[in-house]
Amino acid sequence: MRAQLVAIALVCLxxxxxxxxxxxxxxxxxxxxxxxxxxxxxxLRDAPVANQTRQTAPRYIPRRACDARGNCYxxxxxxxxxxxxxxDVNASLRARVKGLYMSDRGYSPVExxxxxxxxxxxxxxxxxxxxxxxxxxSCAIKTxxxxxxxxxx
Numbered sequence: 285m286r287a288q289l290v291a292i293a294l295v296c297l298x299x300x301x302x303x304x305x306x307x308x309x310x311x312x313x314x315x316x317x318x319x320x321x322x323x324x325x326x327x328l329r330d331a332p333v334a335n336q337t338r339q340t341a342p343r344y345i346p347r348r349a350c351d352a353r354g355n356c357y358x359x360x361x362x363x364x365x366x367x368x369x370x371x372d373v374n375a376s377l378r379a380r381v382k383g384l385y386m387s388d389r390g391y392s393p394v395e396x397x398x399x400x401x402x403x404x405x406x407x408x409x410x411x412x413x414x415x416x417x418x419x420x421x422s423c424a425i426k427t428x429x430x431x432x433x434x435x436x437x
Contacts, residue, residue, distance in 0.1 A: 300398055301398065302395045302396060302397050302398065303395070303396050303397075303398060303424040303426065303431065304393065304394070304395050305393075305394060305396070305424070305431060306320065306386045306391035306392065306393055306394070307391060307392055307393075307394040307415060307418065308389075308390045308391045308392070308415060309415055309416070309417050309418070310414060310415060311390075311391075311414070311415045312413065312414050312415075313411050313412055313413050313414070313415075313430060316415065316430075317430070319386065319389050319391070320386070322385075323382050323385035323386050323389070324382060326381075326382075326385050327378045327379075327381040327382035327385060328378065330378075330381050331374045331377040331378040331381050332374060333372050333374060334372060334373045334374040335370050335371065335372050335373075336370070336371050336372075336373055337368060337369075337370055338368070338369055338370070338371055339365075339366040339367065339368050339369075340366035340367045340369075341366050342363050342364060342365050342366045343363070343364045343366075344361055344362075344363055344364075345361055345362055345363070345364055346358045346360075346361035347359050347360050347361050347362070394418065396418075396422055396423055396424040396433065397423050397424070398423060398424060398425070398426075399423035399424060399425045399434050400423070403423060403425075403434055403436070404425045407425055407432055407434050408432070409427070410427055410428075410429050410430075410432065411427050411429045411430030411431055411432050412430075412431065412432050412433050415433060416433055416435045417435065418433070418435060419435055421435060421436040422434065422435045422436075
């Protein structure tokens with residue numbers, strides 16, 4: 285039950301997080317998609333996935349025994365092996381390389397707040413067809429087809 289509540293809370297919170305993207309005023313959604321995909325492919329070629337398998341440190345778990353008078357002592361124990369996980373050691377390099385490629389095409393990284401529910405409900409459906417001029421009232425709505433940027437005022 286507790287795990288379900290945590291999962292529900294995480295889903296609710298992700299709707300409130302800012303949206304990170306690349307931005308260039310006046311670029312069409314189709315051009316942005318093309319540029320973004322091409323930069324992903326180039327970055328993957330220049331900084332390919334390099335997975336490494338790693339393991340956290342093992343832990344020793346002592347066994348504690350107590351007698352009827354409350355005297356306690358350690359009595360042996362056992363080791364728990366560390367967790368095995370995989371890390372792509374090139375992931376941060378690939379993100380930086382992509383940032384350089386996007387910058388070469390005139391894009392800048394931006395972080396936009398998620399639009400409030402009332403704004404999202406009245407915004408046209410689907411992604412923005414052209415990236416609008418940003419101001420302090422700009423916000424973003426994630427759509428199935430991409431991102432809708434709403435600028436008020």
